[in-house]
Amino acid sequence: MLTIIFFLSSGLFLGWSLGANDAANIFGTAVGTKMIKFKTAALICSIFIILGAVVSGAGASHTLGELGAVNQLAGAFIVALAAAVTVMWMTKAGLPVSTSQAIVGAIIGWNFFSHTATSMSSLSKIVGTWVFSPILSALFAFLFFHITKRIVERSKIHLLRLDSYTRIGLLVVGAFGSYSLGANNIGNVMGVFINSSPFKDITLAGLLHLSSIQQLFLLGGIAIAFGVFTYSKKVMMTVGSGIFKLSPVTALVVVLASSITLFLFASQGLHDLLTSLHLPAFPLVPVSSSQAVVGSVMGISLAKGGRNINYKKLSQISMGWVATPLASAILAYVALFFMQNVFMQSVFK
């Protein structure tokens, strides 16, 4: 049991850092501008991240599994650790880092190490989605910004009432965003452990059935929630008053646009519905919530006439598409070598 907990710890650490960083993408402005109390935000965020992870987490995780099925617990430990260290290192360097990109790089590192062929179709699907997701977010934000602006201007709503509606909106959209984040990003945290999951399916009180994967996701969700409660306040205060100075109403638009993007790339139900209607479905891929948010902010800048577009941030994002997976792949490869040859642990079958 202790061994299992030890090997899962890197995934849990990755979950913790995801919670610490990405909760700010959803509730950052709301908390930073004091529209919502941190405790309320953290509670809602945690509940809905766990719900999203357990209920809808499977889709995006499956795609990661297609990319590389890490089949030994020690190997999964290293893959998650390499991703976590990369995320930590890139965060320290002040880059808009993505856990998705780090974990994909680490899985490719494992593929190289274990001489497993990397599925190019999965890889291109994933990378294509990374590029597409901020653009989609920008489009949504552009559209929602114009709609919101028109509604606010036409309704002649009082500043105070607008304020209370915005708070409610930030809570509701924040809950939706947290659910989408949990659904979309749990694969990054726990996906690599699926094939070596130590859990068995259980049924609680004859009512609630939890598969071994759902138990993994629940554990990951709790780790994310722990990250939200212990460390995200600091990040939220920076987001709310630092990099992106957004008004509460524009923050609402940004969070809504980003959340929908995350949801589209995570919802199995929507995927099935679109497929059954013979429509092109969104691939279920873990994307970066930070980059979706940057995309949304750019969308709003465009809607305001293209002023204040942060080209540096844009170039950092595109750099991240290459640099993050590369760094994490190299790190995973080296660490797997040490795990296998120094600690004498089998890292693949």
Next chain:
Amino acid sequence: MPKFFNSKSKQLEGDIDGFLDRVTTAGLIFQEGVKAYVKGKKDKFEKNFKDITDLESDADNIRRDIKHKLYTYMLIPESRGDVLGLLETLDDIVDICEKVLEQFSIETPEIPEFLKSDFIELAELSSKAVEEVVKGARAFFREIGMVSDYVNKVHFYEHEADDVEEHLKRRAFNSDEIKRFSHKVHMRYFAEKIAAVSDVAESVAERLSVYAIKRRI
């Protein structure tokens, strides 16, 4: 929770509207007070002076209450500073209206016949500027796009008031009808005091246009 937010918001909306109503009323009482004084209706003037004194303390209380509620209920954190700044400067208008009538009451300036119409016109223009700035403040809360229209009107009336003030002062100092120099200075003093109401309205309008830019989505 939504009910909680809404009831507090509605209550405050009412308070703010009530405060703005008092500022408009202060402008009108001020105008009527100056008219009554100039026309020699002493009783009516004293009633106006009493009314504006009551109104001033009433407006102060409402403003303090709004400030207290905004902080206690953590409402509009983003625009709270601007809203309070706006209400405070609007309160300055009420204060100055009351002060001018008080000066009339204490100093009882002797207004010569040929300057009466100028004094009345000046008070009307100042009162107009107050009326428009209050409309601008209401627009700030509900219809941000309209603020600049009202701000422009305030500028217009303030400019007109400046012209009338200058005209009045020139007439006072060039006149042979007013014998004593001290009397001429007294006329200048009151012309400046009445025009100061429009000046304060203009400075509120300046703030308002900045706040409006900040509040645009």
